[in-house]
Amino acid sequence: MSASQRPSPISASVDFDVQGVQHGFLKLPISVDESAWGAVMIPITVVANGEGPTALLTGGNHGDEYEGITALMKLSNSLKAGDVRGRVIIVPMMNVPAAEAGKRTSPLDGGNLNRSFPGDPDGSVTSQIADYFTRVLVPMCDVALDLHSGGRTLDIVPFAAAHRLDDLEQERASLGGAVAFGAPYAMMMFELDATRLYDTAVESQGKTFVTTELGGGGTSTPASLAISERGVRNFLIHYGLIDGELESADEPMIYVDMPDASCYVQSEHAGLLELTVSLGEMVKQGDVLARIYDMTRTGTDPVEYRAQRDGVLIARRFPAKVGMGDTIAVVAEVVQSLERDSFSTPKPVGALSTPKPVE
Numbered sequence: 263m264s265a266s267q268r269p270s271p272i273s274a275s276v277d278f279d280v281q282g283v284q285h286g287f288l289k290l291p292i293s294v295d296e297s298a299w300g301a302v303m304i305p306i307t308v309v310a311n312g313e314g315p316t317a318l319l320t321g322g323n324h325g326d327e328y329e330g331i332t333a334l335m336k337l338s339n340s341l342k343a344g345d346v347r348g349r350v351i352i353v354p355m356m357n358v359p360a361a362e363a364g365k366r367t368s369p370l371d372g373g374n375l376n377r378s379f380p381g382d383p384d385g386s387v388t389s390q391i392a393d394y395f396t397r398v399l400v401p402m403c404d405v406a407l408d409l410h411s412g413g414r415t416l417d418i419v420p421f422a423a424a425h426r427l428d429d430l431e432q433e434r435a436s437l438g439g440a441v442a443f444g445a446p447y448a449m450m451m452f453e454l455d456a457t458r459l460y461d462t463a464v465e466s467q468g469k470t471f472v473t474t475e476l477g478g479g480g481t482s483t484p485a486s487l488a489i490s491e492r493g494v495r496n497f498l499i500h501y502g503l504i505d506g507e508l509e510s511a512d513e514p515m516i517y518v519d520m521p522d523a524s525c526y527v528q529s530e531h532a533g534l535l536e537l538t539v540s541l542g543e544m545v546k547q548g549d550v551l552a553r554i555y556d557m558t559r560t561g562t563d564p565v566e567y568r569a570q571r572d573g574v575l576i577a578r579r580f581p582a583k584v585g586m587g588d589t590i591a592v593v594a595e596v597v598q599s600l601e602r603d604s605f606s607t608p609k610p611v612g613a614l615s616t617p618k619p620v621e
């Protein structure tokens with residue numbers, strides 16, 4: 263953010279200082295063939311009740327990640343002011359043009375919102391949305407939760423995650439929320455490129471931040487939604503915004519770490535993808551994870567892709583057709599704690615577990 267930047271062109275139809283439940287919009291002016299003096303309308307709900315922290319809950323950062331969108335739409339419709347201590351700001355679809363199109367990125371400008379931070383008030387629509395979050399909504403909050411999943415091209419085991427941060431207290435506070443979320447997995451996450459992420463925009467303002475991946479394939483299931491909805495409630499309970507008991511997952515929680523880029527297996531071939539390991543299964547370094555077949559002919563051997571480290575398969579490409587550079591698989595290290603020397607890992611409500619090895 264620079265002092266020379268003009269105010270955001272986005273205006274909110276809700277008043278963030280008013281008590282009670284408000285449903286409204288963030289309005290971003292656009293001028294297009296169909297609407298000369300139009301606006302992108304981003305739904306927002308604010309539930310405020312007295313003194314307390316402010317939580318910013320977001321989904322639809324990527325438009326085809328429906329687990330978080332659906333969980334937050336349901337929460338927006340059900341959360342009562344009397345349930346809340348402080349303020350809960352809910353934006354179920356940050357990139358609403360992408361969500362309406364059922365796509366990861368915006369059809370208006372091709373923008374990938376989570377690669378557009380900190381944003382620019384004079385940039386594209388997607389960049390203007392990013393800028394509004396960076397300069398208006400994030401500064402209001404104490405804790406932020408951003409709900410992602412694999413979308414149409416990935417399937418991911420359900421996890422909540424924190425990042426390694428320079429500020430150890432901030433890291434610890436974030437990790438506590440990730441564990442309290444109560445997904446089957448909790449993670450210390452390594453990003454391939456963190457510079458333009460929403461995560462980084464939030465964390466760089468010193469805020470407590472939890473991100474998630476909650477399934478994928480461009481849909482939701484009863485199971486993935488139950489995990490998402492329970493996790494959001496647990497998050498709000500953990501940070502003192504609502505009362506209640508933390509609910510744990512049915513199975514013992516698994517801690518995973520992504521220490522470096524060797525977790526990611528990316529394709530150097532195009533063709534037909536055969537995954538040989540299921541999500542949640544343990545692999546050893548060198549194990550075959552996947553085969554890619556040349557779809558133009560029979561009689562040729564497939565190319566094998568192998569695990570670059572021991573661990574558990576936490577993400578896989580969802581479509582069976584694979585192209586150059588696509589992430590095929592992600593293998594995370596199973597750990598007994600996510601601690602640094604300076605503090606011990608928060609314990610889940612339930613027990614800890616390790617996944618079963620491949621048969």
Ligand SMILES: [Zn+2]
Pocket residue numbers: 323324327376410411
């Ligand atoms: Zn996402």
